[in-house]
Amino acid sequence: MPKFRAPGRVNIIGEHTDYNDGFVLPFAIDKYVEVEINRSSQYVFTSEKMKEQVRLQKYERLGKWTDYLMGVIWALEKLGYKTEPVEVNVSSNLPIGAGLSSSAALEIALAYGLNEVFNLKLDKMKLVEVGVKAEREFVGVRCGVMDQFTAVFGKKDHAIFLDTSTLNYEYVPLELKDFELALVDSNTKHELSSSEYNKRREECEAVLNKLGKGSFRQVTYEDLPKLDDVLRRRARHVLDENKRVSLAVRALKRSEFALLGSLLFESHVSLRDLYEVSCDETDFIVGFLKGELGILGARMVGGGFGGSILVLARKGYLGGVFERLEESYLRNFKKRPSLIRIQSNDGVHMVM
Incomplete structure (x- = not known):
């Protein structure tokens, strides 16, 4: 029986720019969600990781992991594609709540699988549309x-330089040579993450309304004095972060890893001070890493208020640094962080 596998992602830089028509630089990782799909008389969703089975007769929001699956089925119907009830078995080695986009991996794995099972003939861009529609309009x-x-x-061994305004993209070789990218999971997820995420979107929309502009691509540094303090800081982060993405692409192409690392540290400061989506735990990890030999850069990834830190390190250094970090973090927060080694990977595909 075939299974359908979609990867999580790490965004090297370009945080909170994707919903502002900005630039991002993500890559797919070797941590994934896998679904097995069988036709059924009702919807049956089983998750190995959640240790739960849910049976549904109709589209229903339950405020839990099943909403991402039902959202995909709902989105397909709204877009005019016919499916039937299915039994979906979900397995994963992708950490939940670590800022690695387990929700999108789940959506895309199911959308791809339903496309195959029901021969819907969706192209790649339509799969993206289904996943986004499910999360925005069904999950909320x-x-x-x-x-x-x-x-x-x-694409394995590549990052994606994506313009979210046009969806034009370029594959950038991810050739790190004597360096590596890894994650430190803070093992913290603050409850306000979803509500504050939506609030940041509203604040960015308020920037556009205040300036009378239709897209953040029309916003300039000359516009910033026209905004109040909070909106000015939000807009400044987006403008600065877009510049950092372009610089990071150049740094990767030229193997300028010191520059790439400094951009990661700058991004974290901006996310902490201007966009205000960091927290004590992630700030502590980045601050600790900044003083360590062999660490070139670090920043929080994902929506914020917990999750993981992306680290750019010289090969051979991270293990020893993490041992010292773990001890210090445990003393301060009474919990341990986790070191997650990652490699680049391909996008969604079928596995036998």
Whole structure:
């Protein structure tokens, strides 16, 4: 029986820019969600990781992991594609709540699988549209397009330089040579993450309304004095972060890893001070890493208020640094972080 596998993603840089028509630089990783699909007389969703089985007769929001699956089925129907009830078995080695987009991986794995099972003839861009529609309109998280796009278009040994305004993209070779990218999971997820995420979107929309502009691509630094303090900081982050993405692409192409690392540290400061989506735990990890030999850069990834830190390190250094970090973090927060080694990976595909 075939299974359908979609990867999580790590965004090297370009945080909270994807829903603002900005630039991002993600890559798909070797941590994934896998679904097995069988036709059924009712909807049956089983998750190995959640240790739960849910049976439904109709489209229903339950405020839990099943909403991402039912959202995909709902989105397909809204877009005019006919499916039938299915039994879906979900397995995953992708950490939940670590800022690695487990939700988009789940959506895209199911959308791809239903496309195969029911011969819907969806192309790659339509798969992205289905995943985004499911999350925005059924689940209720006003996400950008980056996560679903990466889950579909990911390419091993490459990052994706994506313009979320036009969906034009370029594969950038991810040739790190004597360096590596890894994650430190804070093992923290604050409850306000979803509500504050939507609030940041509303604040960015308020920037556009205040300036009378239709897209953040029309916003300039000269516009910033026209905004109040909070909106000015939000807009400044988006403008600065877009510049950092372009610089990071150049740094990767030229193997300028010191520059790439400094951009990661700058991004974290901006996310902490201007966009205000960091937290004590992630700030502590980044601050600790900044003083360590062999660490070139680090920043929080994902929506914020917990989750993981992306680290750019010289090969051979991270293990020892993490041991010292773990000890210090445990003393301060009474919990342990996790080190997650990652490799780049391809986008969604079928596995036998």
